[in-house]
Amino acid sequence: MTIYIDGNHLTFEQIYEVAYNKVQVQLTEEAWAKVDAARSVIEQSIDQGKVIYGVNTGFGKLSDVQIKNGFLKDLQYHLIRSHASGVGEPFSEEISRVMMLLRANALAKGFSGITRDTLGQLLNLLNHQIHPVIPSQGSLGASGDLAPLSHLALVLIGEGEAWVDGERMTGLEGLTKRGLAPISLSAKEGLALINGTQAMTAVGVLTYLEARDLIQQANQIAAITMEGLRGVIDAFDEQVQMVRPYPQQSEVARGFREQLKDSKLITKQGEIRVQDAYTIRCIPQVHGAIQQVLDYVDNVLKIEINSATDNPLIFPETGDIISGGNFHGEPVAFAMDFLKIAMSELANMSERRIERLVNPALSGLPAFLSPNPGLQSGMMIAQYVAASLVSENKVLAHPASVDSIPSSANQEDHVSMGTIAARQAKEVVKNARHVIAIELLSAALAVEKLGVNHLSSRSKEIYQWLREDIPTLDQDRVLGKDIEAVANKLQYKWLG
Secondary structure (H helix, E strand, O other), rough: OEEEEOOOOOOOHHHHHHHHHOEEEOOOHHHHHHHHHHHHHHHHHOOOOOOOOOEOOOOHHHHHHHHHHHHHHHHHHHHHHOOOEEEEEEHHHHHHHHHHHHHHHHHHOOOOOHHHHHHHHHHHHHHOOEEEEEEEEEOOOOOOOHHHHHHHHHHHHHOOEEEEEEEEEHHHHHHHHOOOOOOOOOOOHHHHHHHOOHHHHHHHHHHHHHHHHHHHHHHHHHHHHHHOOOHHHHHHOOHHHOOOOOOOHHHHHHHHHHOOOOOOOOOOOOOOOOOOOOOOOHHHHHHHHHHHHHHHHHHHHHHHHOOOOOEEEEOOOEEEEOOOOOOOOHHHHHHHHHHHHHHHHHHHHHHHHHHHHHHHHHHHOOHHOOOOOOEEEOOHHHHHHHHHHHHHHHHOOHHHHHHHOOOOOOOOOOOHHHHHHHHHHHHHHHHHHHHHHHHHHHHHHHHHHHHHHHOEEEEEEHHHHOOOHHHHHHHOOOOOHHHHHHHHHHOOOOOO
16 A cells, blocks of 8 residues: 655545554655755755855854855754754654654645655655654754754664664664665755654644544443433433534534433433433533534644645745745644643543542442442542543643743744643543543443443443453452553554
8 A cells, every 4th residue: 555645635544554554655746746846946046146044044043144055065964963952752653654754745745945865765764664763852843843853854864763673773774774875965955854843743643533532432431431320311412402502512412312322221300310410411511622622623733734834935836935934833732732621621521420430429339339348449549540640631731832932042032832732632642541441440340230231232332342351340450450451442442
């Protein structure tokens, strides 16, 4: 399988295939023609003696320093080496792959002035599974993700480090192992490789795809919790949703009605109680609002993955070379901060439902769903873990985008911190997944007390899917392993 990119039509599904299934990537012929046209403008402009930012000038505050023609190639090497200043744990191989794919797609639009050789080398890394080791910390999210993308670019020229076949080695060793050689950079190419939002966007896309799955899982698991608590279905009635016509709210409520239609555990108002607590009764309103956020994030990322985000931009049709600000990560920063808040709320709702399941005063079930309350603690500390995770998420949910520290001698005087926001969003989603795993474990124990045969058909499928790998809690055991196993199943092996 080969995916063809042209800078305009990349999809989330293709990104997933490249990240996890390592499919091959090539440019369309039309894209190659656009790349060549933009490169011609750069070369003609140099020949004409035009002053072009980053081509024959310094960078940032040093943009007023003009560079002589004999040093234009040296300028690009100095740029990449000096900007490769990232620290911290490396991004995963999957994120490294998506960064390369997104950078290649941006360059394929034909506004960056890259050469065929350099863009081809970027595709070589992807297709030969040479994964640059890219430290995750150090980007301000404006002027692009300069530090992370510089570490990526080093490998193209045989420097830096890469993962190849699970082994960490120098960039040169990685290229040699795959029968490739370092490339030689020409004027503007170093800047074209590192000026963009591809680190924050790569993390953002993979995190969003996980969040998109997780809210659907959370809805279905919350429905099982409703069965375990003998919840009141009336609040999910279509009439209620129609008079506050958010489509996402209506869709969440419809999903619950559909899943629970043949349940023998769900009640009507007045049968056991008139109404449920908010974390049950208000699921359509809260989960629906979370889905609204995800829809917003979806739209932002779809634009960003098919955008030219470097500087300056080359416009072959007019011959213009324009310095602008498309590298500024504010749209992605806002989206990631919004995603953090939404997924933190998803976990908050889940943790409160866990409390209702394990608290005998609220559930009418054995204390902490223990097989022998007192002698055995059951899910008592699992609820503590959920409470800890949601508390951590509340700290992480503080918006990164409200912060800005000027850089480059105040030339770059406002930055987005979008990469920080994306990294935090990734952690929030991970924590939320563990909370929802705890809810599923708790809900499964609750419905066992009431009779699994009374579950709805769909809920029974999910219950059986859980029990394929996780036996019931018939006596206390190390629950951390169960929680991790369920979280892993939610991430990679969901029933659908």
